[in-house]
Amino acid sequence: MHNKIAHTAEHAFIGSLQKLMGQTLNVRKVEHREADNSVFILTPHLELESIIKAQSDVNFLISMGRKVITHSFVSLIEAEKHFPRLRSNVERIKKESDSIRVIEIEDHDVAACAMEHACNLSECDFFLVKGISKNVSEYEINFVVGKQAKETAIVASLKLLNICNKLGANFNTVENTIGKLKADNEIYHSKLKTLTKEKLESITPSTSKHNKITIVQGIFSGLIDSEIRSFAGEKIAEHNTIVIICNMNHEPNDTVVNIVFARNESLVYIDCNKIFKDIAGNDGRGGGTPHFVTGIVNREKATGIVRNIVDAVDNH
Ligand SMILES: [Zn+2]
DSSP states (O other): OOOHHHHHHHHHHHHHHHHHHTSOOEEEEEEEOSSOEEEEEEOSOOOHHHHHHHHHHHHHHHHHTOBEEEEEESSHHHHHHHOTTOEEOHHHHTTSSSOEEEEEETTTEEEEOOSOOOSBGGGGOOEEEEEEEEETTEEEEEEEEHHHHHHHHHHHHHHHHHHHHHHTOOTTTHHHHHHHHHHHHHHHHHHHHHHHHHHHHTOOOEEOTTTOOEEEEEEEESOOHHHHHHHHHHHTTSTTEEEEEEEEOSOTTOOEEEEEEEEOTTOTTOOHHHHHHHHHGGGEEEEEETTEEEEEEEGGGHHHHHHHHHHHHHTO
């Protein structure tokens, strides 16, 4: 769907961005959909600050009622002679068979374009950037105009107020509050990582009765699962060793716990994957290789499953 109001706002937005960045931007394509629009810009880096400033500039130009003027030229070369800094998109202008149309936003931007445009920027009413995403060296800027932009602004305000309410943050300082929470989270994660290592390293290994295998086992709660997997990977480098560790999460409604079951490569007769599946049955899910298995098991059955795996290993 071609929305000439949204499309004209896109011209103004790219014109503003170009001024802020001091360079001509390569717009690969523009999409106008029923609910929103996207402009795809080929550039390795686009500052959020520039996007926000360009958004303000576009709304200022809308409020000033800048004229949108259409010029016609016999060729792109002629157009470029008249407008040396002309922005052109070959895909968009090649559809025009013999003449080139140049769209000028008064004292702001000129671009060769064959699509339909508004006569005045005031028709756009309000311009709002709704989302920004990056794929390799292409940015997609999602935007809305007019009534849709106003509705999006109301939704965005509601979301922000809800965020402030949930965080107990002030509207003016919410970004700082989030920054502090993020920093605190990193500190807590680092502390939990240290605690996880200490807990795992404090396990006293046992020796199986019959085949004298070193068994490193434990059932914990609230540790970091990725650290447990790393620990198991390091521990099974030791000769004649198996590792069986369960970790419960702290969520009260969690009905499953994570499990890691792994063995040293010398214990070729122990197939961890088969033993785990045989013993856990319908009370577990997961798998892996004959020497390293990860999965989940029923929380209430975890102790019994670990015990049965140890017995199975010992009776091989
Ligand atoms: Zn256009």
